[in-house]
Amino acid sequence: MKDQIKTGEPNTGTIIHALKQISHGIQSNIQAELKIYYKNPDKVAIQDLITEFEYTLFHLSEMKELINAITSNNWDAKTFTVNKDIYEFIESYLNNAPLHNLSVKLQNCSTRICIFRPLEIQMLINNIRHNAIKAGATELLIRCGENKISFIDNGHGFDFNKLSKNDYLKKGISTSHSTGIGLDQCVQIAQKLKANFSIDNRNDNSKGAAVTLSFQDK
Incomplete structure (x- = not known):
C-alpha cells in the first residue's frame, strides 16, 4: 500500500x-x-x-x-499506522462490517487526511455503535465535517442525572454490558488523532446520544 x-x-x-x-x-x-x-x-x-x-x-x-x-509472519496492514483519508476508511469499514439491527448513514461532507491506526479506529467505531444498540437505537448518523465527526443515534441517550459527562468518560464506567472498549479508551484514541472526545444528548428535540470528535487544528 x-x-x-x-x-x-x-x-x-x-x-x-x-x-x-x-x-x-x-x-x-x-x-x-x-x-x-x-x-x-x-x-x-x-x-x-x-x-x-x-x-x-x-x-x-x-x-x-x-x-x-x-x-502471521506478514502482519496485516490494519496493525500498522497509515496516512490516509480517515473518513473514507470509516465508510469502507462500515460497508464491510455491518450490523443488521443498526441502520448506519454516513454524511461525508469533507476529506480528512491524517495518521492513524486502523485497528484503533475500528475499535472506536464498534464501541460507539454497540453502545447505541444497547441503548435501544436502531439508527446511527455519522456526520463527517472538516473539523469534527459526530455519531448521533436514536437510542435512550445518556442519563446525566445518574452520571456526569466526566464520570461517563472515566475508566471502568460502562453504559451497558456491551462488548468492545470503554469510553475512556475512546478518549485516548481521540487524543492520538489530536481530537477532543465529548458526549451529549441530542439537541434537536429527539431522544438519543451524540458522540463527537473535534479536531484541534481548526
Missing part, C-alpha cells in the same frame, strides 16, 4: 487487549441473557437471541482477524 507508513512495530499489546475485551464482552452478554432466561424464560424473545447470535458471530470474526495478525 502506497499510503501505508511503517512508524514502528505493530502494537501487539493493543491487539491482545482488544482480544481480552472482545472475549469478555461476548461472555458477559451471553451470561446476561442466560440469567434473564433462567429467572423468567418468557421474557427472552427469539429476536433477542438472534441479535445476540449476530453480536457473537461479528465479534468472533473480529477475534479471528486479530489472531491472524499476531500469528
Whole structure:
C-alpha cells in the first residue's frame, strides 16, 4: 500500500487487549441473557437471541482477524499506522462490517487526511455503535465535517442525572454490558488523532446520544 507508513512495530499489546475485551464482552452478554432466561424464560424473545447470535458471530470474526495478525509472519496492514483519508476508511469499514439491527448513514461532507491506526479506529467505531444498540437505537448518523465527526443515534441517550459527562468518560464506567472498549479508551484514541472526545444528548428535540470528535487544528 502506497499510503501505508511503517512508524514502528505493530502494537501487539493493543491487539491482545482488544482480544481480552472482545472475549469478555461476548461472555458477559451471553451470561446476561442466560440469567434473564433462567429467572423468567418468557421474557427472552427469539429476536433477542438472534441479535445476540449476530453480536457473537461479528465479534468472533473480529477475534479471528486479530489472531491472524499476531500469528502471521506478514502482519496485516490494519496493525500498522497509515496516512490516509480517515473518513473514507470509516465508510469502507462500515460497508464491510455491518450490523443488521443498526441502520448506519454516513454524511461525508469533507476529506480528512491524517495518521492513524486502523485497528484503533475500528475499535472506536464498534464501541460507539454497540453502545447505541444497547441503548435501544436502531439508527446511527455519522456526520463527517472538516473539523469534527459526530455519531448521533436514536437510542435512550445518556442519563446525566445518574452520571456526569466526566464520570461517563472515566475508566471502568460502562453504559451497558456491551462488548468492545470503554469510553475512556475512546478518549485516548481521540487524543492520538489530536481530537477532543465529548458526549451529549441530542439537541434537536429527539431522544438519543451524540458522540463527537473535534479536531484541534481548526
